[in-house]
Amino acid sequence: DTEVTQTPKHLVMGMTNKKSLKCEQHMGHRAMYWYKQKAKKPPELMFVYSYEKLSINESVPSRFSPECPNSSLLNLHLHALQPEDSALYLCASSQGRFAGLDRMSNQPQHFGDGTRLSIL
């Protein structure tokens, strides 16, 4: 079992649908991440939230819209996706930017098991 919970585990949607992916952690972490992973490829960073504020957007198309309602929750809203958006979407968390003097890159990231998204 992971400490980062992602729902749903699987999602099939049409290109005109609107859906949301959810991620939750209760470790008190203040940094949360969304990654996209295609088969046999490494995860690619999409968004980073630090203290509930969006700090990195890796030039992700606007059909992906992140939201961080509070320090424990991270959502990814999906609208008008393309077939090439089919992938495993991973959420991760880490302690966050102001955890002592340690920069975030020195903190391990804790990953959920992902949502496998298929676009028809």
Place this chain on the structure above:
Amino acid sequence: SQQGEEDPQALSIQEGENATMNCSYKTSINNLQWYRQNSGRGLVHLILIRSNEREKHSGRLRVTLDTSKKSSSLLITASRAADTASYFCATGQDNYGQNFVFGPGTRLSVLP
């Protein structure tokens, strides 16, 4: 952009043998991390080595870092079938290390 580059891309060994995976990177780093991913699951953090460290151990894992060559290696000793997974190195890219970049990964198969 990909920072870490793993080598080999795929590795198949017998149970009990050692597995060595290498990672190269391009820019200066504060640290390098290794993660494992079992099929269909999320990534699990294995070990972090800081730029001022040369070697680190954790159980059957040994990680080395050579900042002059911009490379790291992960050694798994006495491998088990349960070690079958993909292994990724990762580095933080900006001043705060928020921009995490993973290498392409090594797919390790440990045959019983």
